[in-house]
Amino acid sequence: MKPTDLNGRVNGEADAVLTAAGLGVGFFAEDGRRLEVVGDVDLVLRAGRTTALVGESGCGKSITAAALGGLLPRGMALDRGEIRWADGAARGPGRGLTYVFQDPGECLDPVFTIGNQIRETLPPEERGRARERMEELLRTVGFEEPARVLASYPHQLSGGMQQRAMLAMALAGRPRVLVADEPTTALDVTVQAKILRLLADLQRAERLAVLLIAHNLGVVAEIADEVHVMYAGRIVESGPVDMLRQPRHPYVQGLLKALPRLDGSGRLEGIEGSVPPLGRRPAGCRFHPRCPLAREVCREKAPEMRACGEERAVACWACGEGGWA
Amino acid sequence: MSAPLLQVEDLRVTYRAGRGTVAAVKGVSFELARGRCLGVVGESGSGKSSLARAILRLEDGVAGRVRFDGQDVRALKRPDLLAFRRRAQMVFQDPIGSLNPRLKVGSALAEVLRVHRLAKTRGAAAAQAASWLETVGLDADYAGRFPHELSGGQRQRVNLARALCVGAEFLIADEPVSALDVSVQAQILNLLKSLQERRGITWMLIGHDLAVMRHMADEVIVMKAGAVVERGAAADVLARPVHAYTKELLAAAPNVGRALDRRGSGPAVWD
Known part of the structure; x- marks a missing residue:
C-alpha cells in the first residue's frame, strides 16, 4: 500500500512514469549566444494523474511540453537537466x-x-x-x-x-504519457466540458500520466491533480490543485483575482503590465516589475523554489521564512 | 426616457449554401439605450457574429429593420452612410489581423483621421492621434511603434483608439478579449467599462464567456441556432437562468471555485 493523502494523492516518487529534473531549453541566436527559454523545470508525471502546467503566453509551458517529446522548434535545444523514464527505457516521441x-x-x-x-x-x-x-x-x-x-x-x-x-x-500507440497542450481552447464551452470529462476518464481508465498545458485556471481546477504555475520561463509555484485556493505567489494570486466571476461585477483587479518577452526578462525575480510586494532583494537576486507546506513549493522572497507577505 | 440608440426588429440573415439557403439569424429583435452594454452570448454557429455584421450593414441577405438614432440604417445613402460608419464601429478578436503591419501606430490613426477629414494638417492629425492613444491608456511615444512591437493588449488598445478617434458612439466588440492573457484581459475589460462610464459609449459585446458578461453587460441575450432563447438583465439571467441552454452554458463554464468545491472542500482566500 502506497502512502496517500486525503484526496487519494500518491506521495513521493511512487507511481512516477517520467521525471524531469532541472530542464532547461536554450534559444540560440545567429551569433551563438544562448537565451534561456525555460530553466530549472522539475516535473514528476505519475500514472493515473494529471499534472498541469499553467501560465500566460510566453511563460514557457508549451516549450517545456515540446522539450519532453523532442518537438522543439528550430533554434531551440534542450541542453540542461535530464528526463528519466521510471522503467529506465529510452523512448522517442510517439510511443511512450x-x-x-x-x-x-x-x-x-x-x-x-x-x-x-x-x-x-x-x-x-x-x-x-x-x-x-x-x-x-x-x-x-x-x-x-x-x-x-x-x-x-x-x-x-x-x-x-x-x-x-x-x-x-x-x-x-499505447502511450504512458499524454501531453494535452490547450486541448479545449479552440472548442465551445459545452464541448470543452465534455472533452475535459473524457480526458479525466481516460487518465483513470488507461492509467495515463497526463501533462495538461492550459492558460485557463478553471480548466485546470476541473481535472488537474497537481499544478505548476510558470512565469517567464520558470516554475514559480507548485502543489496539489487545492493550492489554487490559497496561492502564495503574488503572480498566482493576481491571476486568480484577474478572472471575471459569475457572482461579481465592477472593476477587475488585473496585474499591471504584461509578461516580458524573451531577451527582455529582468534580473532578479522575473516578476518583480509587476509585483505589488517587490523589495530590494527581489530586484537583485532570483528566488529559488522553497518548500512551503505539504507537497507545496514557491519561488518568492516575500513568502515563507524571512518573507514579508 | 429618451429613444433608444439602436432598435433592431425581426432581423434575419440568410446565406446561400449550394442550391438552398441557410438562415443564420432567424428574426432577432431588441432595443439598446444610449450608454448601455448589451451582451450577446452564444457558441459558434449561433448567429451572433452575423447579427453584428447585419446591424453594421456589412452583410448581404438581410431582412428586417435596424434603426440607429432614429435613422433606418438599411436605407442610408452617402454621406449619411459614411456618418453612420464613423458612429458605429466594430472591434475584433484578433488585434494584429486588423492592423496594417507596415504602418506605425501613430500613422495608422492619423491616416484614419485624414480620410475622414477630421484633421486639416499632418501635424494636427499626429497630435490628435497621440491624445487618443492616451485616452486608451498608451503613452504618446507608442505612436512611433509598429504593431508587431506591441503586446496583444496594447494592440487591442490601438484598435479601440482607431474606432474612437473618428467619433464612434456605438461599438460592437466581437470576442474582444478571448485572444488575450488573463491578466491583460482584465486590463482591457476595465478600459471598456471606463469608456462606457466616462464617454458614454454604447456597447454590444459578443462572446461566450458568461463571467465576462456578468462584469460588463447590463442586459444579455442568449442565442442558439440563430434565435434568441433567453433575454433579460445580466445579473438575473446569469444568476437565475430559465432556458435549458443557458443553464447548460453556465454549468459548462470552467470555474475555479466551483471545481475545487466539487473535488474537496475548504474556503478560498481570494473568494
Missing part, C-alpha cells in the same frame, strides 16, 4: 509519449479519412487486426458509431469530434 494539440482541424489531414489516419499511428504488430483496434479506440473516446467515423473525412466532423479522433490517434 504522445500529444494532443489545440486545433484538431490543423492536425488532421483533410484529404484522408479518419480511419486512414488512425491506421498510420498503430504500432506494426497491431496492423493485422487494425479495423478491430481502431473501432475499439474510437469507442474509448466516446464514439458510438465507430464505423461511420472511420469512413469520415475531417471536415465532416465537428470540432469536438475531431478532438476525440485526435485523442484516439494519440492512444493508438
Whole structure:
C-alpha cells in the first residue's frame, strides 16, 4: 500500500512514469549566444494523474511540453537537466509519449479519412487486426458509431469530434504519457466540458500520466491533480490543485483575482503590465516589475523554489521564512 | 426616457449554401439605450457574429429593420452612410489581423483621421492621434511603434483608439478579449467599462464567456441556432437562468471555485 493523502494523492516518487529534473531549453541566436527559454523545470508525471502546467503566453509551458517529446522548434535545444523514464527505457516521441494539440482541424489531414489516419499511428504488430483496434479506440473516446467515423473525412466532423479522433490517434500507440497542450481552447464551452470529462476518464481508465498545458485556471481546477504555475520561463509555484485556493505567489494570486466571476461585477483587479518577452526578462525575480510586494532583494537576486507546506513549493522572497507577505 | 440608440426588429440573415439557403439569424429583435452594454452570448454557429455584421450593414441577405438614432440604417445613402460608419464601429478578436503591419501606430490613426477629414494638417492629425492613444491608456511615444512591437493588449488598445478617434458612439466588440492573457484581459475589460462610464459609449459585446458578461453587460441575450432563447438583465439571467441552454452554458463554464468545491472542500482566500 502506497502512502496517500486525503484526496487519494500518491506521495513521493511512487507511481512516477517520467521525471524531469532541472530542464532547461536554450534559444540560440545567429551569433551563438544562448537565451534561456525555460530553466530549472522539475516535473514528476505519475500514472493515473494529471499534472498541469499553467501560465500566460510566453511563460514557457508549451516549450517545456515540446522539450519532453523532442518537438522543439528550430533554434531551440534542450541542453540542461535530464528526463528519466521510471522503467529506465529510452523512448522517442510517439510511443511512450504522445500529444494532443489545440486545433484538431490543423492536425488532421483533410484529404484522408479518419480511419486512414488512425491506421498510420498503430504500432506494426497491431496492423493485422487494425479495423478491430481502431473501432475499439474510437469507442474509448466516446464514439458510438465507430464505423461511420472511420469512413469520415475531417471536415465532416465537428470540432469536438475531431478532438476525440485526435485523442484516439494519440492512444493508438499505447502511450504512458499524454501531453494535452490547450486541448479545449479552440472548442465551445459545452464541448470543452465534455472533452475535459473524457480526458479525466481516460487518465483513470488507461492509467495515463497526463501533462495538461492550459492558460485557463478553471480548466485546470476541473481535472488537474497537481499544478505548476510558470512565469517567464520558470516554475514559480507548485502543489496539489487545492493550492489554487490559497496561492502564495503574488503572480498566482493576481491571476486568480484577474478572472471575471459569475457572482461579481465592477472593476477587475488585473496585474499591471504584461509578461516580458524573451531577451527582455529582468534580473532578479522575473516578476518583480509587476509585483505589488517587490523589495530590494527581489530586484537583485532570483528566488529559488522553497518548500512551503505539504507537497507545496514557491519561488518568492516575500513568502515563507524571512518573507514579508 | 429618451429613444433608444439602436432598435433592431425581426432581423434575419440568410446565406446561400449550394442550391438552398441557410438562415443564420432567424428574426432577432431588441432595443439598446444610449450608454448601455448589451451582451450577446452564444457558441459558434449561433448567429451572433452575423447579427453584428447585419446591424453594421456589412452583410448581404438581410431582412428586417435596424434603426440607429432614429435613422433606418438599411436605407442610408452617402454621406449619411459614411456618418453612420464613423458612429458605429466594430472591434475584433484578433488585434494584429486588423492592423496594417507596415504602418506605425501613430500613422495608422492619423491616416484614419485624414480620410475622414477630421484633421486639416499632418501635424494636427499626429497630435490628435497621440491624445487618443492616451485616452486608451498608451503613452504618446507608442505612436512611433509598429504593431508587431506591441503586446496583444496594447494592440487591442490601438484598435479601440482607431474606432474612437473618428467619433464612434456605438461599438460592437466581437470576442474582444478571448485572444488575450488573463491578466491583460482584465486590463482591457476595465478600459471598456471606463469608456462606457466616462464617454458614454454604447456597447454590444459578443462572446461566450458568461463571467465576462456578468462584469460588463447590463442586459444579455442568449442565442442558439440563430434565435434568441433567453433575454433579460445580466445579473438575473446569469444568476437565475430559465432556458435549458443557458443553464447548460453556465454549468459548462470552467470555474475555479466551483471545481475545487466539487473535488474537496475548504474556503478560498481570494473568494
